Amino acid sequence: MKIPEFLKKGDKVAIVCPASYIKGNIDLALTILKDWGLVVEVGATVSSQFHQFGGTDALRTQDLQKALDNPEIKAVFAARGGYGTVRIIDHLDFSTFAKNPKWLIGFSDITVLHSHIHNQLGVATLHGQMPKSFDDSSKEALESLHRALFGGKMDYSYEQTDFPNRSGDGTGELIGGNLAILQSILSSPSDGSYDGKVLFIEDVGESFYNIDRMLWTLKRAQKLDKLAGLIVGGFTSLKDSEPPFGQRFEEIILDKVQEFNYPVAFGYPAGHIDNNHTLVMGAKIELSVKNEETSVKYITD
Known part of the structure; x- marks a missing residue:
């Protein structure tokens, strides 16, 4: 890269x-x-x-x-x-x-x-x-x-207790961004392989059922099978239906990757939030998740 x-x-x-x-x-x-x-x-x-x-x-x-x-x-x-x-x-x-x-x-x-x-x-x-x-x-x-x-140091660590992470370590290129956009460019010239990559996702203003649908689309396209890790940023201003969908967005996400072994970090401060912490997309990173603690280390050759 x-x-x-x-x-x-x-x-x-x-x-x-x-x-x-x-x-x-x-x-x-x-x-x-x-x-x-x-x-x-x-x-x-x-x-x-x-x-x-x-x-x-x-x-x-x-x-x-x-x-x-x-x-x-x-x-x-x-x-x-x-x-x-x-x-x-x-x-x-x-x-x-x-x-x-x-x-x-x-x-x-x-x-x-x-x-x-x-x-x-x-x-x-x-x-x-x-x-x-x-x-x-x-x-x-x-x-x-x-x-x-x-050119400053971009390594970042944080703790969150709002929803349980899935502990583990993974190394790969950081990819992703807005979930709705990622789904919309599937199989286009702008799409690419997710295998061996650390995927970051965020979104705003979506309905719970639509988050579920978009993640099913990625899952059925086998985009989630061979990730090195998953980082979940802000999912803000979400809308529920009547009757309610019945799951938090974190549960919706975790359900789609439950059979895989890579780390899943929730609560990363990036997305449609005030503290939209910058991510270097395409850079190689080490993701380490240990219970409530998450760290991202950028690898420079």
């Missing part, structure tokens, strides 16, 4: 909207990025709107393509997620990007880009806060993003 060059003060970064519109409300993010010593180029899509999107498919493709190809741009932030990246992914040309990889940052709908870039190009990306989410971000989340971009 190729690791893009880490940033340094004076580097130029771009902000674009490959998915839903934002209409330019990123003042805090601009201030913070400039405080980090970065020069920020704001794409045309940040102030554009076409229905629910940050401009037409053509404009969003053009804006992201420009940022990917510009040698002066050292990192590309998706301004927000929402929906729309899948509509442009097949129109993007990654040939220049592949020769000179740069950091791509985002989460949620941006899972399309994470997965596509990993599987087609073998380049690491960052699952972390986007400019729109800077306003609601914890200090810890932004600090983790800064460390990831500037």
